[in-house]
Amino acid sequence: MRMKPKLQPMRKTMTEENEPLLLDHEADGIRELDNQLPRWWVWLFNATIFFAGAYMLYYHVFDRGLLMEDEYRLEMAEGEKLKQAALERFEKEMMNMQPSQDPEVLAEGKQIFLTNCAPCHRADGGGQVGPNLCDDYWIHGSEFKDNLRTISNGVPEKGMVTWKTLLKPTQIYAVASYIYTLRGSNPPNPKPPENQAPAEPEVNPYE
Numbered sequence: 001m002r003m004k005p006k007l008q009p010m011r012k013t014m015t016e017e018n019e020p021l022l023l024d025h026e027a028d029g030i031r032e033l034d035n036q037l038p039r040w041w042v043w044l045f046n047a048t049i050f051f052a053g054a055y056m057l058y059y060h061v062f063d064r065g066l067l068m069e070d071e072y073r074l075e076m077a078e079g080e081k082l083k084q085a086a087l088e089r090f091e092k093e094m095m096n097m098q099p100s101q102d103p104e105v106l107a108e109g110k111q112i113f114l115t116n117c118a119p120c121h122r123a124d125g126g127g128q129v130g131p132n133l134c135d136d137y138w139i140h141g142s143e144f145k146d147n148l149r150t151i152s153n154g155v156p157e158k159g160m161v162t163w164k165t166l167l168k169p170t171q172i173y174a175v176a177s178y179i180y181t182l183r184g185s186n187p188p189n190p191k192p193p194e195n196q197a198p199a200e201p202e203v204n205p206y207e
């Protein structure tokens with residue numbers, strides 16, 4: 001083992017004679033000591049060089065490892081699969097669902113309604129661009145499951161958003177449960193019922 005150089009007491013000036021570690025170059029009056037680097041430091045340094053080489057071969061030369069972008073893509077695909085499975089399950093269960101009475105679910109539903117639906121259906125559900133959700137007239141069916149289906153699939157050609165692409169099944173359930181509580185609430189100046197008259201039977205003038 002080499003002996004560690006003893007710490008020298010501070011001196012006013014260092015010279016080659018009194019400081020054997022002093023290098024002989026100088027910049028702006030600053031001179032450098034050629035200290036022996038601690039062995040652990042040198043090993044660490046060597047290890048980083050080895051790591052960099054191994055990393056490059058593994059990831060970039062032989063393409064064995066997944067780079068961040070591939071990992072991201074894989075995880076997104078995995079997430080998409082989970083989402084599709086959850087949606088399919090939701091669509092199967094939809095037929096038998098009952099509106100929630102849980103105040104927490106209803107509060108969440110109200111929040112979702114005010115943020116996403118109120119611009120078209122009005123904050124009190126009285127209707128604006130979208131129809132009144134408080135009366136007994138329904139374009140797409142009056143049952144809870146009809147509401148769930150309409151909200152989930154939307155009516156894109158009429159301007160009702162396909163919410164399953166934006167909301168989670170639990171959120172659709174919450175907001176549907178909330179609007180269920182608006183039924184019969186009679187808000188002022190509601191949008192009049194629409195599309196309610198059954199289609200006129202076509203009259204053949206030659207009959």
Ligand code: HEC
Binds near residue numbers: 112119129130131159
């Ligand atoms: C961009 C405007 C818009 C937004 C936002 C919107 N809707 Fe609609 N919604 C409509 C329109 C328009 C219709 C009528 C579709 C039709 O005529 O077939 C509708 C229909 C519906 C119906 C069916 C009504 C019936 O008579 O059968 C329900 C239920 C409904 N929306 C709920 C919601 C909920 C819940 C949200 C929020 C998550 C929402 N809507 C957000 C425009 C919107």
